[in-house]
């Protein structure tokens with residue numbers, strides 16, 4: 001069946017593009033797109049749909065169009081202020097600014113819950129033997145969440161690097177509070193050139209980072225350089241082909257001039273949970289490159305990685321293989337799904 005929702009999605013984009021970026025209209029765009037994407041999640045995770053998901057998706061896009069038209073029709077009441085545009089459309093700079101203002105907003109209780117999600121992921125995939133007493137590195141660590149999970153799972157030492165200074169400061173602060181400074185190190189640097197020593201890690205993680213890069217292969221080469229032969233790589237990247245990718249990608253395109261901070265503040269005012277705020281702000285602002293299992297494992301193989309295994313996310317909101325296979329519309333909804341790959345550096 002054809003993706004019959006695409007015409008409605010293109011119409012929503014063209015209507016939103018025509019209306020400019022005053023405060024009121026930008027607010028209307030953010031709320032409308034947040035609602036549309038969250039309503040789609042309800043479709044995505046319902047295995048007993050009464051209709052084809054393409055039809056249901058078209059309906060929620062048409063609702064979004066009506067909602068936005070009603071809001072922009074009443075925009076004459078605003079004083080006419082235009083929001084400050086996002087500081088850069090240049091992809092990587094935009095991401096640096098966006099994530100730097102995102103990861104440091106967790107309070108300690110929320111953060112601990114977030115760390116435990118990763119501990120759970122490590123455990124359900126039986127990875128503790130690859131981590132216990134090992135030297136680990138997290139490439140694009142954000143606030144260090146995965147590093148703290150690795151340390152909880154017995155890593156000897158964990159290094160987290162990220163080009164977001166505020167995120168690194170947050171991680172350093174947490175390490176200090178947890179008295180983990182001896183077992184961790186958080187550094188502001190780029191995944192393309194980490195400045196870390198060659199052959200110094202047994203376990204590397206890139207968790208949702210390389211799909212945001214202009215040149216992910218260059219980052220794979222750097223990961224290979226710092227990993228020891230026989231070391232393992234947790235490689236999590238976005239799949240391709242599902243409905244949600246179309247909705248999120250179009251939303252990002254529509255909101256290209258709206259700063260992430262503006263989006264976050266609206267969602268915070270709506271009392272949405274921190275994890276959902278992060279999920280929505282990221283989904284509405286960050287650019288993703290999509291790929292397939294075959295394409296990405298072939299690039300990794302070219303750089304000496306092998307022994308590929310598909311991992312599970314373990315949560316209801318993850319697009320895991322079992323979820324895709326057990327849903328009559330799994331392929332349409334999730335495409336390739338979340339690609340959580342474990343692989344080993346078999347040769348340098």
Ligand SMILES: C[S@@+](CC[C@H](N)C(=O)[O-])C[C@H]1O[C@@H](n2cnc3c(N)ncnc32)[C@H](O)[C@@H]1O
Nearest residue numbers: 099140141142162163164189190191207208209
């Ligand atoms: C989606 S977040 C994921 C954060 C973390 N890995 C996690 O799982 O929570 C992507 C992270 O990659 C970082 N990042 C993106 N491009 C980078 C680059 N070229 N060098 C270093 N960090 C980068 C961003 O600052 C951001 O913190």
